[in-house]
Amino acid sequence: MHRLLFLLPLVLLAALAVGIGTKLLSGSDPQALPSALIDKPLPEFSLAPLPGRSDGLASTDFGGTPMLLNVFASWCVACLAEHPVITRLGRDDGIPVVAINYKDKPENALAWLKRNGDPYRRIGADVDGRTAIDLGVYGVPETFVIDKAGRIRYRHPGPLTPDIVDREIRPLLAELAK
Amino acid sequence: MTWRSTLAVLLLALTLAAPAGAIEPQEQLADPALEARARTISQELRCPVCQNESIDDSNADLARDLRRIVRERLTAGDTDDQVVGFITARYGDYVLLRPPLRDGTLALWFGPVALLVAAIIAMTLRRRRRAKAEPAPLSSEEDRRLARLLDEETAP
Numbered sequence: 001m002h003r004l005l006f007l008l009p010l011v012l013l014a015a016l017a018v019g020i021g022t023k024l025l026s027g028s029d030p031q032a033l034p035s036a037l038i039d040k041p042l043p044e045f046s047l048a049p050l051p052g053r054s055d056g057l058a059s060t061d062f063g064g065t066p067m068l069l070n071v072f073a074s075w076c077v078a079c080l081a082e083h084p085v086i087t088r089l090g091r092d093d094g095i096p097v098v099a100i101n102y103k104d105k106p107e108n109a110l111a112w113l114k115r116n117g118d119p120y121r122r123i124g125a126d127v128d129g130r131t132a133i134d135l136g137v138y139g140v141p142e143t144f145v146i147d148k149a150g151r152i153r154y155r156h157p158g159p160l161t162p163d164i165v166d167r168e169i170r171p172l173l174a175e176l177a178k
Numbered sequence: 179m180t181w182r183s184t185l186a187v188l189l190l191a192l193t194l195a196a197p198a199g200a201i202e203p204q205e206q207l208a209d210p211a212l213e214a215r216a217r218t219i220s221q222e223l224r225c226p227v228c229q230n231e232s233i234d235d236s237n238a239d240l241a242r243d244l245r246r247i248v249r250e251r252l253t254a255g256d257t258d259d260q261v262v263g264f265i266t267a268r269y270g271d272y273v274l275l276r277p278p279l280r281d282g283t284l285a286l287w288f289g290p291v292a293l294l295v296a297a298i299i300a301m302t303l304r305r306r307r308r309a310k311a312e313p314a315p316l317s318s319e320e321d322r323r324l325a326r327l328l329d330e331e332t333a334p
Contacts, residue, residue, distance in 0.1 A: 034270060036266065129240075133244070136269050139226075139240075
């Protein structure tokens, strides 16, 4: 036993390498922050609609059924990248998708939706970004899953990919539908 | 004034000059006491976008919004703790540049000290064992034999 003690530093180094290696190769974003609001009720908010629309979005619109809340902006390139994924989620998975339009010029947002399609049941315009701050948003896009009791169950910072939808969002929606 | 004291005053002035951060003049509060508190709080809060900068230093849009919120809360009469609580309720403990002492951060706070203590204990034990392992003094028989061998060597 004592004679093998000299191997200890090597073993420790190997453990460290494996630990760092798995983290590096896992593909997870090291800058992604966990949300402080998981399992908490949505903060109260009430956002006006984009001009010419009648919807708007308020915290009272949630509840009854699980919903997906997407924070997007027309100036955000990653939002365009994830747009087909969001659209498919709303169309194929039958989950109501609503949105907060973050710090956008209304005319730009409307033109963006016209150009790229509008998968959202309701859109609230968060012109000064304060509602987003209440939600702990630190960059667009971000996507939340709200359960039927109106609690935040999941938050993904950054663009949604089909892989994340399969691995994280679909299983959660299946669980919430029970 | 001699050149020496001039230099001293100059150096002192340089050390006292506080870094301006990223605050724009229109962001500042009119009340210097409140503004000073806002600066102190902002320097303790991490910008969630740039992650290695405080919101006081960062030029990110979100940092500017958070600086504005800090000043709003202070003006509304919040204590410093309430302001920090307002931000951590939304962004979590992660935004605190000085992590709080909690169950989850015990290793962070005491890990280095624990490692140091463990290392000291290990070294002391090792030293003691080595001291014990020192060869026993020669027996009288061995002494005589040694003397004989030494004699043999010097005799011829």
